[in-house]
Amino acid sequence: MSDKNKTPLINTFRDLHPADQAEFFKDLTPTAQLSLLKPLTIEEAADLFDELDDDETLAAAKDLSLPYLADILDDMDPDEAADLLGDFSASKKQLLLSLMEETSDVLPLLSYPDETAGGRMTTEYLCLLQDTSAEKAIQYLRETAPPTDIPYYLFVVDENQKLIGITGLRELVCASPQEHISTFINPIVVSITATSDQEQAARLMQHYDLSALPVVDAENTLLGVISHDDILDVMEAEATEDIYRLASVSDTALEPESSLSKQLRGRLPWLLLNTLTALFGSWVISNFEDLFIQVAILAFFQSIVAAQGGNAASQNVAMIVRGLALGDMDTKKIWPILFRQLSVSVSLGFIIGGLVGFGVGVWQGNPYLGLVLGLALLGNMVVAGVVGTLAPLVLQLIGYDPALASNVLVTALTDSLGFLIFLSLAKIFLPFIQQYI
Amino acid sequence: MSDKNKTPLINTFRDLHPADQAEFFKDLTPTAQLSLLKPLTIEEAADLFDELDDDETLAAAKDLSLPYLADILDDMDPDEAADLLGDFSASKKQLLLSLMEETSDVLPLLSYPDETAGGRMTTEYLCLLQDTSAEKAIQYLRETAPPTDIPYYLFVVDENQKLIGITGLRELVCASPQEHISTFINPIVVSITATSDQEQAARLMQHYDLSALPVVDAENTLLGVISHDDILDVMEAEATEDIYRLASVSDTALEPESSLSKQLRGRLPWLLLNTLTALFGSWVISNFEDLFIQVAILAFFQSIVAAQGGNAASQNVAMIVRGLALGDMDTKKIWPILFRQLSVSVSLGFIIGGLVGFGVGVWQGNPYLGLVLGLALLGNMVVAGVVGTLAPLVLQLIGYDPALASNVLVTALTDSLGFLIFLSLAKIFLPFIQQYI
Numbered sequence: 017m018s019d020k021n022k023t024p025l026i027n028t029f030r031d032l033h034p035a036d037q038a039e040f041f042k043d044l045t046p047t048a049q050l051s052l053l054k055p056l057t058i059e060e061a062a063d064l065f066d067e068l069d070d071d072e073t074l075a076a077a078k079d080l081s082l083p084y085l086a087d088i089l090d091d092m093d094p095d096e097a098a099d100l101l102g103d104f105s106a107s108k109k110q111l112l113l114s115l116m117e118e119t120s121d122v123l124p125l126l127s128y129p130d131e132t133a134g135g136r137m138t139t140e141y142l143c144l145l146q147d148t149s150a151e152k153a154i155q156y157l158r159e160t161a162p163p164t165d166i167p168y169y170l171f172v173v174d175e176n177q178k179l180i181g182i183t184g185l186r187e188l189v190c191a192s193p194q195e196h197i198s199t200f201i202n203p204i205v206v207s208i209t210a211t212s213d214q215e216q217a218a219r220l221m222q223h224y225d226l227s228a229l230p231v232v233d234a235e236n237t238l239l240g241v242i243s244h245d246d247i248l249d250v251m252e253a254e255a256t257e258d259i260y261r262l263a264s265v266s267d268t269a270l271e272p273e274s275s276l277s278k279q280l281r282g283r284l285p286w287l288l289l290n291t292l293t294a295l296f297g298s299w300v301i302s303n304f305e306d307l308f309i310q311v312a313i314l315a316f317f318q319s320i321v322a323a324q325g326g327n328a329a330s331q332n333v334a335m336i337v338r339g340l341a342l343g344d345m346d347t348k349k350i351w352p353i354l355f356r357q358l359s360v361s362v363s364l365g366f367i368i369g370g371l372v373g374f375g376v377g378v379w380q381g382n383p384y385l386g387l388v389l390g391l392a393l394l395g396n397m398v399v400a401g402v403v404g405t406l407a408p409l410v411l412q413l414i415g416y417d418p419a420l421a422s423n424v425l426v427t428a429l430t431d432s433l434g435f436l437i438f439l440s441l442a443k444i445f446l447p448f449i450q451q452y453i
Numbered sequence: 454m455s456d457k458n459k460t461p462l463i464n465t466f467r468d469l470h471p472a473d474q475a476e477f478f479k480d481l482t483p484t485a486q487l488s489l490l491k492p493l494t495i496e497e498a499a500d501l502f503d504e505l506d507d508d509e510t511l512a513a514a515k516d517l518s519l520p521y522l523a524d525i526l527d528d529m530d531p532d533e534a535a536d537l538l539g540d541f542s543a544s545k546k547q548l549l550l551s552l553m554e555e556t557s558d559v560l561p562l563l564s565y566p567d568e569t570a571g572g573r574m575t576t577e578y579l580c581l582l583q584d585t586s587a588e589k590a591i592q593y594l595r596e597t598a599p600p601t602d603i604p605y606y607l608f609v610v611d612e613n614q615k616l617i618g619i620t621g622l623r624e625l626v627c628a629s630p631q632e633h634i635s636t637f638i639n640p641i642v643v644s645i646t647a648t649s650d651q652e653q654a655a656r657l658m659q660h661y662d663l664s665a666l667p668v669v670d671a672e673n674t675l676l677g678v679i680s681h682d683d684i685l686d687v688m689e690a691e692a693t694e695d696i697y698r699l700a701s702v703s704d705t706a707l708e709p710e711s712s713l714s715k716q717l718r719g720r721l722p723w724l725l726l727n728t729l730t731a732l733f734g735s736w737v738i739s740n741f742e743d744l745f746i747q748v749a750i751l752a753f754f755q756s757i758v759a760a761q762g763g764n765a766a767s768q769n770v771a772m773i774v775r776g777l778a779l780g781d782m783d784t785k786k787i788w789p790i791l792f793r794q795l796s797v798s799v800s801l802g803f804i805i806g807g808l809v810g811f812g813v814g815v816w817q818g819n820p821y822l823g824l825v826l827g828l829a830l831l832g833n834m835v836v837a838g839v840v841g842t843l844a845p846l847v848l849q850l851i852g853y854d855p856a857l858a859s860n861v862l863v864t865a866l867t868d869s870l871g872f873l874i875f876l877s878l879a880k881i882f883l884p885f886i887q888q889y890i
Contacts, residue, residue, distance in 0.1 A: 035660050158627045167623045168605035185622040186604045190595045223472050225682035244681045245662035255692035263771030272772045272790045279797045283768050290764050294757040301753045308749035315745045315752035316738045320731040327727050334700030335709050353709045360716045
């Protein structure tokens, strides 16, 4: 592409919202990314970098010269800059920090892992002392206040930087000029400690409809603020994680277009584990070899028992994983939940077992085969209800992600026990089944 | 409980944040709810109702006297009041509207379905004409502006109520008093039409990091505003819907503790449909009855082929459903995605088919059984890749929810074709397999 053609492209790109620039930019080759960055000002490049996802920023940044990258980092949002710095090697991070002009806003953020409240907060917020007058506060906002993503909340602290309350621009505007801020702050502040999980921050902000959540240390010192748009990203990431884990995809960054090697790394391990449990199911069946030689039709129906148990258990796991994620449910209610799910499982078992048992009994002209199939479906539905309910709850209790339960644990049990129940019952009723063959 | 004991309870309840009051309130019996509402002021009751979920508000409201309920509706947020009114019968709705003091803010909201941008918006926002001066605007905010959940954005319109731009309290505070608002508004306003889907509103707000999104009609007349907390609810509801649909739960309001009849209604239909497809799988197997009489061990391994195809397809469906939901992917990329997924499927098939084929060949001392099993796994992985990728994409293209694809369609094909491939191959290789038995 000649330089003549490039100029209008750059101008069109400049006119886009940084969020749209990022959408376009992330799909370019490294060379195209470099040539697009060159004509941008540092400020424009920083705005663009703020909008890229963590892995996209890292990919775009890795070929830039260190002084240029340090300039961009200086202009980025402190929380995004800290995320990017945290993704570099220790030596590159130190080098970049030494090249940056202003590191006081980024340094405090580097000590918190990405997925904590501290890792999500920004240090750019508006903070005032409690004895400031409304007039002085407005003057401060006009003349010296830093740019911020959270321009409408004013966090009020005492002389030791302890969080006292919160107020808003509207209260400031409506107050009389000499009034001290302390007279109109809202002292009931919902806050979160920096080491808490980001998901907890999301829940708090959603529960109390907050658009900004102050982050404090154990002594209530104000450290930073999480803004509403960060929380949207957290909620989206957590939902993706649950959906992927329930479907046995272990890499939550995987997309349908991801590279072959990335897809194999993210999908193969769980499939292999599932294969092992399936082989265990085969071993269970292999103990009934004699049975198939005598009554081959049993082989037609064993899969239904295992599959319907698995389907019912998936329903259970999905409801419990989602209930736990949304904080609607706590693990203390384990017994009433289990009891309710048992009654649901028994009902589902009677209905599905009854219908399938009757239908197959008529189809094969073999009432005892229908009886065995119906009873096995009932039994495996009960197994599914118990395992599908207990597995995620117990995983949560012992500190694991309940979404992991869906796969290996639950499928292994509903499959193997499904085969075992069906074939054991068939063995017991064998003489009766054979009468009709 | 005596009245003496109730007073402190009411005071404790009053001290809670309305969001926490709602958590406590929703689990009470109807009688307890009524006795808790009685001592509350209308305003307190309205704040509580604003925080309840739609079905919880309806349950709490249905036994209240109409004049009392109308008073509460008057004090509720207009969008919440409109949601509640919309859930009543037409005659009860008319009666309540006639009893309410002020319906001008609720009436325009009643015409939009719950799940559209119009159904999510509020009519309580701050709106100014473009030629207002900064000083007058501040005076308006101090003296006459209505209470609102979006107190920091000022929407600027012309004399025909057409949306011109947006500005914020901070810009107002920093402007010189005589300056017209039109000189410092931001004219690039992202907006949405009232009839658009709420999910689109959520995507826009997340993409552009907006905390308020103006809702307009086809002529750009400002109708209302969606605030950030509504969008959190939308995103949460959409994620729940996807997780539930992927797990064959059709009622997204279902919780592990929901009543037995509600659970049966929300779970049984999909399980029955899945049972039908499983019976179709049984019919496929039944066509190979002779085979089992000759080689019973085939019955041990047919389930592995079907199950691993199902597992691989679930991974595909989850990635594509999530990619479509997040707007990361569009249906135009159908061919590159399919091609990539095919290469992944073939690789997964070679690895899993190779390992299982070799393992079972050694375990049963039957190399041809291993070969047949390995080839069948490879074949069904390819089926899974194609069906798991195309089904959700095609459903999206023809206007259905892609999450519905996971169940009936995909499982039916991976199960039936899994059995068919395995047993057909076994039939072809039968003489060789029998040599080793």
